[in-house]
Amino acid sequence: MSIVAPAPSGSRGEVILQPNYFTSSIFVKAFRDDITTLIHSYHEQYTTTQPGEPFLLFKALWSSQGWKWLHFMVFDDRTREAFLNVVLRLFLERMVKTEAPYSRVVALFGLYTFYYTQPRGTAPPLHSVTHIPIQLDHLASLKALPDSLNADHLQPLQPNVSRILSVLLKDKVFFVTPHSVLGALSPRDLPREIFVDEGTVLRLDPSAPKKKGRPTRRDKAKKAKLALDNLDRWLEGTPGPLPTLSTVLMPPPLEGAPTLEHPLTSTLRRYHAEKTQILNSIDTQSESTVLPLHVGMTVERANQFVLGRLKAAEGLFSLDGVIVEGGALAGVARVERAVNELGDVKALGRKGGALNLLEGAGKSNT
Structure with a gap:
């Protein structure tokens, strides 16, 4: 029948x-x-x-x-x-x-x-x-x-x-x-269709296979959500406020003395000391014909190389229609100003250019 x-x-x-x-x-x-x-x-x-x-x-x-x-x-x-x-x-x-x-x-x-x-x-x-x-x-x-x-x-x-x-x-x-x-009933489970609001961002499954083609707007939102979740977990596991440049430049505590400094402070202090030592030792015998402070050619070439790569990446983003926000104090514009400060006596980036971003290089047009 x-x-x-x-x-x-x-x-x-x-x-x-x-x-x-x-x-x-x-x-x-x-x-x-x-x-x-x-x-x-x-x-x-x-x-x-x-x-x-x-x-x-x-x-x-x-x-x-x-x-x-x-x-x-x-x-x-x-x-x-x-x-x-x-x-x-x-x-x-x-x-x-x-x-x-x-x-x-x-x-x-x-x-x-x-x-x-x-x-x-x-x-x-x-x-x-x-x-x-x-x-x-x-x-x-x-x-x-x-x-x-x-x-x-x-x-x-x-x-x-x-x-x-x-x-x-x-x-x-x-x-x-x-x-x-x-599971003989049809549909097997209720509800069968799950309604997801457009403003809802689902968690990204790291084990899911990567889709072909350009990522959709929802996929980008999922990745952003995953990045924020990872950042939140990292912040929860990191005690105390983040270190500032002033705390990094302070002399380290005496050996054996109790300290409550942030775990990253010692790392940044070591990074700052090693970077200063490298900048003082690189190409000390060579002189640049462009910069008045005889900055090493290696540092100058490294700055130009980094700036060129960033500009190339910025061009690729613009082709994809991605708008990079951040204003005048962030992104390629600030790196370019930091590179231009290389050799300027009054600038924070006089010795390292883009390597002095941590010290504030590129924040002003002077």
């Missing part, structure tokens, strides 16, 4: 919801919250009033919270098929053995009410489902639900639960599928 899927009933040009809306996180998460609210409301009123007819209390809540209008949410046959199946499945998932007894009972009441209140005989007709898919192990635990309501405060629920289950089984409502571990 062939099964014909419901056809769209919307006319041309009519805007209708697509079936995957009801399997997406937008609908599934919201509906799960609504079921939780219904369960909590019923539990609160049941424990307060102790009604003689528990199902009548549920029907009153069902109507007062607007659940009776749920069937009129969508009218297109194809979309309605997905809507009905997802709603019934979300009620079923609150009836699993691991849920609390009140949750299982209220979910059963909701499934029973929703299924048997499907509009029938309407004009135009509304699509309805005749069976509810359920896993084999889930059905077995559902049949044992009345016996699990043996506590004193749960015993009044037993007659209603037994009667509802007998009606569902007598009408052969359930369509039994294999065990839940086999």
Whole structure:
């Protein structure tokens, strides 16, 4: 016997919801919250009033919270098929053995009410489902639900639960599928589609294979997010404030004396001392015909080489449409000014040019 899927009933040009809306996180998460609210409301009123007819209390809540209008949410046959199946499945998932007894009972009441209140005989007709898919192990635990309501405060629920289950089984409502571990339901998991807002940045998986072609804007945002996370972790593991140039130039503490200086201070102090020693020793015998302070040709060539490479990189970025921010005190412009300071008696970069960026070279146009 062939099964014909419901056809769209919307006319041309009519805007209708697509079936995957009801399997997406937008609908599934919201509906799960609504079921939780219904369960909590019923539990609160049941424990307060102790009604003689528990199902009548549920029907009153069902109507007062607007659940009776749920069937009129969508009218297109194809979309309605997905809507009905997802709603019934979300009620079923609150009836699993691991849920609390009140949750299982209220979910059963909701499934029973929703299924048997499907509009029938309407004009135009509304699509309805005749069976509810359920896993084999889930059905077995559902049949044992009345016996699990043996506590004193749960015993009044037993007659209603037994009667509802007998009606569902007598009408052969359930369509039994294999065990839940086999994932026989379609879709296998809910939600199937995860909605991600455009402003949301997902974490980058370092083990993921690199995509071909240019990175998208979202990929760039992921990399930036990963870099910020790594920086945050590094800052959390680095005690105290970062060292400044003034602290680096201070004389080191006496050997054996207690110190609270930043771990990077000693590294920067050693770097500054070694750099000064190198600048004083490189090409001390050679003189530049361009610079008045007889700066070594090696330092001059190194500065020009670094500046040339940075300008080439800047050109590549401009071709890709990347805007490099930072103003006049950052980037290639500052390096170029630092290189031009090489040999200027009044400039901070008089001896090293770009090598004196740490000391403040390139910050002014003097």
